[in-house]
Amino acid sequence: MKPDTGLRFADVLVIEEGELAGRPRRVETLSFKSRDLSGLKRGALEAQIIEDAREALRKYGETLNVRRASLQRLLHEGGEVRVGRVRLLYEGGTLLPQDAKKLSDAVVEAKNQVQGVEVLFQ
Numbered sequence: 001m002k003p004d005t006g007l008r009f010a011d012v013l014v015i016e017e018g019e020l021a022g023r024p025r026r027v028e029t030l031s032f033k034s035r036d037l038s039g040l041k042r043g044a045l046e047a048q049i050i051e052d053a054r055e056a057l058r059k060y061g062e063t064l065n066v067r068r069a070s071l072q073r074l075l076h077e078g079g080e081v082r083v084g085r086v087r088l089l090y091e092g093g094t095l096l097p098q099d100a101k102k103l104s105d106a107v108v109e110a111k112n113q114v115q116g117v118e119v120l121f122q
Helices: 042-060 069-074 100-113
Strands: 012-020 023-033 063-065 080-082 085-090 117-121
Touching: 012 069, 023 042, 042 085, 042 100, 042 117, 100 117
Parallel strands: 023 085, 085 117
Antiparallel strands: 012 023, 063 080
8 A cells, every 4th residue: 555546456466575674575465467468569568568667666665564464464554665676577479569669768768768667578
């Protein structure tokens, strides 16, 4: 949960057990996208990946208040955790553009504009 986006469920929340200064060692989130990017032109492709990265960071990055009771035993500060890494993972295959350079350039631009989100393809 985040005050500005409300209650959201990340596709995957990774909490590494073992404490480091009273907190979990590592917290990461993964957001999976099954989006057809194959027909997008370069500018539209960049804009879509940047928007998806911003959304992933806004909803699942920075600091989260984990509300699920089953995870509370891993957390010691009222469920508030700092997310160390946000990954945005797109489904691959026919959903991706065939031009690998165009896709790579779009990812580089997204990384330049949205710090803290790793963009990957499956």
